[in-house]
Amino acid sequence: MxxxxxxxxxxxxxxxxxxxTLVDRLRESLLFLPTVMLISALVLAEFFDHLDHRKIGPVIPERFQFAPEVVTVLLSTIAGAMITAAAVVFSLLLISLHLVSRQFSPRVLRGFWRDRFSHLLIGLLLSTFAFCVVALARVDVAQEFAPPYTVLFALVLTLGSVLGIVAYLDRVIRQQYIGNIMRRVLAESLYLIAGLPYGRHSxxxxxxxxxxxxxxxxxxxxxxxxxxxxxxxxxxxxxxxxxxxxxxxxxxxxxxxxxxxxxxxxxxxxxxxxxxxxxxxxxxxxxxxxxxAARSMQHDIDFGIRQLNDLALRGLSDVNDPTTAAEAVARLGSLMRPLLMADLPARSVRDESGRVLLTPNDLDHAAYVRHAFDQINVYSADHPLVRETVTETIRMLQAASAGLPGREAARAELDRHLGTSRRHPLLTQAARADHFRSGDRRPRWRSATTRTG
The missing domain is CATH 3.90.1170.30 (Pyrimidine nucleoside phosphorylase-like, C-terminal domain)
Structure with a gap:
């Protein structure tokens, strides 16, 4: 038993x-955090109403006390503006997702909808709207002054919302920079690699x-x-x-x-x-x-490699952006170096009760190398800048893994990608196939092969 x-x-x-798993999915939810903040705003509205009626706490200076008629107009204006601002933020988010998906890769979208700042800003806008609507219902025009604590907190929320919108505009522009996208993917991958071989995420x-x-x-x-x-x-x-x-x-x-x-x-x-x-x-x-329904970076180091590959391949496609592809290859080198130097979990283990667990489908170092460079090598034949970056990256990985036990298969894969293996000169074959085309028999592949060693 x-x-x-x-x-x-x-x-x-x-x-x-x-x-x-639940926490990871809540982080991706655009509903969870704004809902929590909205409920918190309603609770705070009750709290400040209690302060106003009980006259608890320090006295608000007269300059922050307004007539009920003024507060009614002010809160109505703020509530309407917050809904409009929320719609604008939603539109900017959707446009950003669309542009990033078309220009880079659908796989990197997860970093945008997981962005905590976007969730906080939407929650802040909705909270300000809800707080102002509730506060508006509490204003008594028969009184000399409107509820001071409620009005003051509504103004604080409004100021925070305005500053948040400005910060979001700056952030959404910077987030679409390809270097920041790659940096985020690399950081998530390195976090998983740091836990090898038997960390929390492995x-x-x-x-x-x-x-x-x-x-x-x-x-x-x-x-x-x-x-x-x-x-x-x-x-x-x-x-x-x-x-x-x-x-x-x-x-x-x-x-x-x-x-x-x-x-x-x-x-x-x-x-x-x-x-x-x-x-x-x-x-x-x-x-x-x-x-x-989709891959995630919870335990999946290979997904980070896949995302960087997608960015490189998109740069080598009709977009024709070899500089982006070269940067993606360089980031792959930053990912692969610690991965090659780290020990991976054993694929056959026995516990104290004699049970044996076999995991033959787990990726080894050689498989990670294949996943990192197979497609890039094939599609980079016409791009000397990318080929040169691939060569430099692979040589760096060879030097890093030299002498490490259990990396023989990985080093053989690295040799294969440099074209030094007689059985699998992949780089040379790819260049030869792509450059000897019909109507163009000039041996341009020779110079490319020379550059790759």
Missing amino acids: PDSVGKPRRYRELTGLRLG GGQVGEPVTPPEPGSLGPSLVITAPFDGWVQQISRRGLMTAVPEGTVIRLETRVGAYLTKDTPLVTLWPPPPADQQHRIGQLVARSVVTA
Whole structure:
């Protein structure tokens, strides 16, 4: 039976997994933070109304006390202006998303709709509107002065909203600069890399590395299929291990960042658990895998590589912006260097109860190198600036990984991309294919090959 001692740890980890997913999705929600701020504004309206009626606190100077007729016009004007400003901010946000999607890549949009400042500004505008409307209903024209604390706080909210709009205009312009987009993607990737091999965002250590057993020698197996479609965002390795009986060998048939198709194999178990436990184990296994409609940067380092690749390839496409492509390659070098120097989680581990977890689909250093440079090498043949940047970046990575144990396959991939491998001279072949075109037989590829070494 599944380990009863490991149940609390499994439930804690699965709860943390779901909570982390919820927090990540709330960060992307344009509704959550503004709603919280709107409710807070209504609570503050009640609080300041209490102060005004009880006459609690210091006395407001006369210069900040207004006649009810003046306050009625003032609050009405502010409320209308805030709704108009909110509509303008929404429009600017949508235009920014549209321009960035067309000019760069749809994958980098997540950085814009996750921008906390945009959420705060929209929440501030809506809060100011709601506060002014509630305050307007509290104004008594029969009194000599309008509620002073309420009016003063409404003016503070208005001033904050105006300053926030100006700051947002400056921010939205700077955010669309390609260098800032790449910097944000790189920073998110480096944050994940810093946690390798067993940090918070890499699955955690659930056992000691062991030599993987041969599946053919394990006998009959049970295949648990995926009950859902979607991109794999997180996997709880401890949840998988504690979901099965002791002594079970578990092979995970997917990885973080892969697309999971419903009813395809999710995990394979040796030996099969008892028939009366199979349904429950299948549910526990499914809960240990979190999927979504799109990839995210929660645990997915490869997604950062994909985004930088997209930016480089867009620069090499009809947009014809090799400078942007060269900068994206340079940022890839800043990502790949610490990744190559970091140890990756073992793909075969055994826990104290004899369970073995196999994760053969996890990316190794060589796979990361392929994902980083395969497409860029092919499409950069006509762009000497990009080719030169690729060459310099790969040589830097070769020097950084030289002598590190377990990096032999990665260094072979780097050699292949430089064209020094006899079996796979990829760079030379790409240049030769692209430059010897019909009607243009000049050997321009020779100079490009010389530049790449």
